[in-house]
Amino acid sequence: MCHVSDKPRRARKPRRGHGLTTAFIVIAVIVGTLAGAVLWYVAFPGDGEYFSVLLIGEDRDYARNGEAVASSGRMDAIMLLIVPRSDHAALLVSIPRDTLVSFPNGGRRRVNSAMGLGGMDLAHRVVSDLVGLDIHRHAAVDFSGFTEIVDAVGGVDITVDKPMKYTDRAGGYSIDLEPGAYHMDGETALSYVRYRQDALGDISRASRQQRFFRALLDELASWRGIRSFKKIAKIVQDNTNTDLSVREMAAIGWRLRSLDSEALQLTTLPGRFKGACWEPDYEAIRALVEPLVR
Template sequence: KLEATDNANEGSLDPSQELQFTPDKPENEETLNVLLIGVDTEENEPARTDTIMVAQYSPKDGTAKLASIMRDSYVSIPGYQDNKINAAFFFGGPELLRQTIKENFDLDVHYYAMVNFDGFVSLVDAIAPNGIELDIKNRMYYQSSNTYIDFQPGVQTLDGQQALNYVRFRSDSNNDFGRVARQQEMLSLLKDELLSLSGLTRVPRLIGQIEPYIDTNITTGKVISLGRDFLLNPVEEIETLRIPIENGYVDRTYSHAGQVLELDFEKNRQAISAFFNPDQENTEMIMSAHDHIDDAPYEEGH
């Protein structure tokens, strides 16, 4: 296996050798799993991801689920030394990330959608031209050579750039855990804005506006079809999950990867299965219980 470093700058794939995205086809078109990737692309630097989510959408019944996989989750990466899950994207793009999610969590994804920071700003401004209103709980302050974030507590209306700062912030005691919660919150707010009366009238134009900022294997025709389903069966609430789950990890440090979240994979796989496939999970539990009954010794008089 090639060795992956914390900075992911050794042994990486040449961008021209990025793996082709080759997912298994969905068993049906009733439920789709989409890999959502937020990318940081700096000039003359390889793309990195600090946002990894799997969204599940069921057009037929208008339900949506969103699982965030924290970027420091320590996982097995096919062809490489175990490392943080965001290293999988650096080494092989969306396809290696897809393979990594499948190998570690037994979860299939059928499509991917990738957006960089500039694209996110444009996305928010297109969906919510008057801004996104939210209640900021605590002071949020961070300053570096190229980033300035300063939010006071209280209800505020954020434009696209401010929304990006809000979901990227992690300079408090909650660190990446708080950032993941804010990312999920922002997507839910954008969904509500899209389903508002003003948002619905802009949907056809929005598809054209957003398309240039998203790298995806979903065809334009499929996007339009899903958009129509989205309007006919609006998603009332997005169910969310965070991986690792509470009490499903420990903090570790490795020389090649730095500080990581070492997962209890049994707990986290069970959580993902129950979250995305509750009917299958219940069926397996019933069958398992039935097998135990069949295997139980017969006792006279019972």
């Protein structure tokens, strides 16, 4: 039975704790947003319409025992990040490594051979010609740096939608995953983004790399990721060939962290299969990038 008192209740004093907490949160969000905007304009002064970064995962040559022995100069994973200066948006384009591009000598080759043939300058040039935009910065990370970055944020959450089983002794990796949700460490995530043994090969792999990138951004945006920024920056500096400054990395990270899922567009370079290669659709590429940079 519910007991009801006949005594009148005292008037309760208004509780200010929740109001103050809410106010502090609102102020923190406003200050954080302003700080991010200031950081962006300090890192990227001037009136350029956009900022672009060529992101590269470097391939390695392997001994028979599976140990990496040297950089092959091949670009195993290629992405282009385009961040408009004013719009609250960003575009990440996965470029299949078998994409056919024009080289300065007039010939056409797979894009992943550019860095081995002419270093980062040639990689910049062929990708710039491919998308019709200037490439401002680059970041090429090797496999060791990749795994360390993933482990530094505590792993990433990935859902596998079909069985993935393959061992590549020459490539130095193996994978054996059934469909389901996984919290992947660095080594598992590396095998996940490198896997291409399915019907669409490199195109399916590009889609998985986009899924991984979004999952990594989620972890970087978490409190653990924020607390680990200095450690991650050190890993990037030690394992990455990049001309990005720490200030620029922080500004880009802050901008991406502030975007919702709809504002960050992840896509694969428009094109079609031409034998084992990917033939770019230049008209569709222009239609994809021009709205962000005009």
